[in-house]
Amino acid sequence: MKERIRSFVGGLEIDGVGFAAVSDYRSPLSPPLESIFPGARSIVVLVYKELGSCDSPDLHIAMNGRMDLMEFSRSCNYKLARHLERSFGARVMTVPASYPMAQNEETKGAVGQVSLRHAAVAAGLGAFGSNNLVVHPRLGCRAVFSAILTDLEISSDPPIGENPCTACGLCVQGCPAKALDAPGRTDVMKCVKNSMPYGLNGAVRFWSRYGEAASAERKAMLRDPNFWRLYQAGHIGPQYFCFTCMNVCPVGREAMA
Numbered sequence: 516m517k518e519r520i521r522s523f524v525g526g527l528e529i530d531g532v533g534f535a536a537v538s539d540y541r542s543p544l545s546p547p548l549e550s551i552f553p554g555a556r557s558i559v560v561l562v563y564k565e566l567g568s569c570d571s572p573d574l575h576i577a578m579n580g581r582m583d584l585m586e587f588s589r590s591c592n593y594k595l596a597r598h599l600e601r602s603f604g605a606r607v608m609t610v611p612a613s614y615p616m617a618q619n620e621e622t623k624g625a626v627g628q629v630s631l632r633h634a635a636v637a638a639g640l641g642a643f644g645s646n647n648l649v650v651h652p653r654l655g656c657r658a659v660f661s662a663i664l665t666d667l668e669i670s671s672d673p674p675i676g677e678n679p680c681t682a683c684g685l686c687v688q689g690c691p692a693k694a695l696d697a698p699g700r701t702d703v704m705k706c707v708k709n710s711m712p713y714g715l716n717g718a719v720r721f722w723s724r725y726g727e728a729a730s731a732e733r734k735a736m737l738r739d740p741n742f743w744r745l746y747q748a749g750h751i752g753p754q755y756f757c758f759t760c761m762n763v764c765p766v767g768r769e770a771m772a
């Protein structure tokens with residue numbers, strides 16, 4: 516079965532696929548998979564190379580590369596899910612690269628329904644690096660994941676042998692928000708403030724100020740580019756304005772094929 520799935524995935528021109536039995540997926544902060552998909556037995560994890568766009572000093576172009584990837588990953592998720600339904604009679608549910616996800620007090624909007632990093636590690640696609648990203652042996656940190664949950668019984672791929680992260684420290688030193696200083700933990704609030712300035716927190720800050728402002732100041736606020744960026748984010752969706760911990764990593768930097 517794995518070989519048939521691999522061959523289908525090869526035809527989609529995805530960079531790779533790995534398999535994890537649900538019993539090997541351990542993500543302490545994430546909801547139990549049983550609450551998402553009662554009877555789920557395996558996770559099929561797809562890996563995509565982040566485009567060279569992430570190196571652009573123009574962060575709109577950098578984000579556009581990610582948007583291309585996210586759109587492609589949606590269509591790959593759907594195609595593979597339908598293939599599993601048609602060819603194996605499987606029940607399937609897809610996991611997005613980023614959104615939608617639960618936004619509530621408990622998780623502060625920073626916990627996905629399925630942790631794709633823990634799933635990728637369980638599927639033998641990489642290991643956690645010093646930046647808390649999963650470092651893929653060929654693509655390094657420039658690896659983005661999506662997944663399909665299924666009731667098919669598939670054994671886990673073997674874990675990767677050596678961790679591709681060389682602990683060079685470039686990601687930790689390079690983080691402009693100093694969010695990676697504590698080993699094994701990203702300071703989510705520091706990261707979000709820098710990497711998603713026009714996300715939920717940015718919107719709350721703007722509208723709180725707006726609510727208290729006098730009429731003249733309100734007019735000025737609506738003419739300010741800060742508001743224009745929030746407006747854009749409101750209709751194109753969450754945007755990342757930092758790729759540093761991903762693009763400074765020397766592992767797999769030259770990978771093209």
Ligand code: B12
Binds near residue numbers: 611614661
């Ligand atoms: C919410 C979210 C965020 C939030 C919160 C991040 C966080 N701490 O979890 C914010 C907005 C801050 C964020 C930032 C980024 N994100 Co993000 N994010 C997600 C999302 C949607 C959910 C993550 C989640 O559930 N976290 C909660 C739980 C799982 O985290 P946790 O148990 O606390 O684990 C943390 C640590 O404990 C540590 N950790 C856990 N186990 C272990 C074990 C070892 C040995 C070590 C060393 C560390 C370690 O790693 C985690 C990092 O804080 C995922 C997609 C998904 N569905 O998985 C993408 C995802 C994790 N993000 C991704 C990326 C690339 C980024 C950014 C680079 C932004 C960008 N430009 O894309 C930064 C990187 C920040 C960083 N270096 O940690 C990729 C990672 C790809 C990869 N190769 O690993 C993912 C998987 C998206 C994808 N489809 O590929 N993200």
Ligand code: SF4
Binds near residue numbers: 693757760761
């Ligand atoms: S995305 Fe930027 S701010 Fe967030 S951890 Fe990575 S380098 Fe730091």
Ligand code: SF4
Binds near residue numbers: 645680764
């Ligand atoms: S930049 Fe260096 S320390 Fe950071 S993940 Fe890559 S190899 Fe590891």
